Amino acid sequence: MKVFTTRKMPQAGIDLLEAEGYKVTQWSEDRELTQEELIDDCKVADGILLSGRRKVDTAFLEACSHLKVISLFSVGYDNVDVAAATKFKIPIGHTPDVLSKATADTAFLLLLATSRKAFYHHKRIAKGDWDFFSPTADLGIDIHGKTLGVLGLGNIGYEMAKLCKSAYGMNIIYHNRSNNEQAEKELDAKKVSFEELLQQSDVLSVHANLTDELKGIFNKEAFAKTKPNAIFINTARGGIHNEADLREALENGTIWGAGLDVTNPEPMDKNNPLLDMPNVSVLPHIGSAVQETRDAMAVLAAKNVIAAFKGEKLVKCVNPEVYDK
Numbered sequence: 001m002k003v004f005t006t007r008k009m010p011q012a013g014i015d016l017l018e019a020e021g022y023k024v025t026q027w028s029e030d031r032e033l034t035q036e037e038l039i040d041d042c043k044v045a046d047g048i049l050l051s052g053r054r055k056v057d058t059a060f061l062e063a064c065s066h067l068k069v070i071s072l073f074s075v076g077y078d079n080v081d082v083a084a085a086t087k088f089k090i091p092i093g094h095t096p097d098v099l100s101k102a103t104a105d106t107a108f109l110l111l112l113a114t115s116r117k118a119f120y121h122h123k124r125i126a127k128g129d130w131d132f133f134s135p136t137a138d139l140g141i142d143i144h145g146k147t148l149g150v151l152g153l154g155n156i157g158y159e160m161a162k163l164c165k166s167a168y169g170m171n172i173i174y175h176n177r178s179n180n181e182q183a184e185k186e187l188d189a190k191k192v193s194f195e196e197l198l199q200q201s202d203v204l205s206v207h208a209n210l211t212d213e214l215k216g217i218f219n220k221e222a223f224a225k226t227k228p229n230a231i232f233i234n235t236a237r238g239g240i241h242n243e244a245d246l247r248e249a250l251e252n253g254t255i256w257g258a259g260l261d262v263t264n265p266e267p268m269d270k271n272n273p274l275l276d277m278p279n280v281s282v283l284p285h286i287g288s289a290v291q292e293t294r295d296a297m298a299v300l301a302a303k304n305v306i307a308a309f310k311g312e313k314l315v316k317c318v319n320p321e322v323y324d325k
């Protein structure tokens with residue numbers, strides 16, 4: 001069996017595949033492959049480990065309908081046409097749970113960094129702009145005891161809420177498709193409408209998966225309803241906020257700050273005006289980027305491939321309906 005990986009993967013996952021006797025070929029260039037290159041390389045593989053934003057759409061599936069598995073090196077699957085993959089009877093694997101804590105840490109990091117303008121101060125020092133100590137200049141916002149509003153209280157949203165509750169005594173409100181009973185019981189989290197989330201949150205943190213329904217939901221209209229001192233954090237997908245509207249809201253003071261690990265498009269242009277705003281912190285989509293987590297993701301992604309090759313159900317499957325008779 002042959003496995004193709006679309007980026008260089010952590011060795012822990014490769015070792016597992018090779019121990020099964022599979023031949024692994026990794027994309028060796030230090031850039032993301034194009035859609036055409038993806039199709040070419042997948043034509044000669046039996047299964048793939050897919051990392052990044054290349055699309056699994058009908059064109060790809062038609063060209064590579066022989067694949068036994070598409071194993072994503074991510075929990076998010078918004079680049080995949082899941083219904084089409086099911087029609088082609090190809091199971092899609094992904095990597096939930098193992099990255100929840102690391103990604104929530106990134107959201108929390110962005111929250112603290114933004115509330116204290118940490119990235120801005122770092123840049124000031126690098127420019128030689130450090131005038132001892134000012135009692136009034138460049139003050140941040142205290143987040144202790146404030147209200148965290150989570151859009152999408154799933155695995156990562158829960159970990160973020162837990163951090164904010166335990167470390168900062170924050171009140172938790174959330175907007176989700178379904179009730180999160182664990183969060184309600186353990187963190188005293190309260191489910192609210194999207195409107196109430198906007199109006200009541202001091203910190204808005206996005207942890208929902210990107211769907212058509214949520215595309216650009218944080219727009220001009222939404223930011224007009226937020227508290228002027230609110231901080232917006234997005235570690236989910238850049239498509240969930242409208243960047244121009246976010247920038248305008250920050251300039252007009254209808255929102256105070258923003259911390260982004262995801263942007264639209266990615267990568268963000270180096271001349272993007274958001275990068276010059278003191279109350280904005282941007283990271284290059286590094287939510288899960290710690291060695292231990294990336295190893296665990298690689299192992300889970302490899303286990304999904306192994307299960308498919310052995311004719312078993314994937315360990316973590318996006319489209320379990322593929323197994324329906």
Ligand SMILES: NC(=O)c1ccc[n+]([C@@H]2O[C@H](COP(=O)([O-])OP(=O)(O)OC[C@H]3O[C@@H](n4cnc5c(N)ncnc54)[C@H](O)[C@@H]3O)[C@@H](O)[C@H]2O)c1
Nearest residue numbers: 076103152153154155156176177207208209235236287288
């Ligand atoms: N920045 C990063 O590197 C990074 C890392 C991991 C995950 N992510 C993103 O985070 C997302 C969440 O991951 P997770 O593991 O917590 O997933 P999850 O499925 O456990 O949680 C997502 C939650 O969003 C909710 N949701 C979906 N649509 C909604 C809607 N319209 N309204 C309200 N709630 C809605 C779901 O009900 C679910 O509870 C992923 O899909 C991915 O896009 C980013």
Ligand SMILES: O=C(O)[C@H](O)CO
Nearest residue numbers: 052073074075076077
């Ligand atoms: O969804 C995820 O796991 C990350 O965003 C990487 O794509």
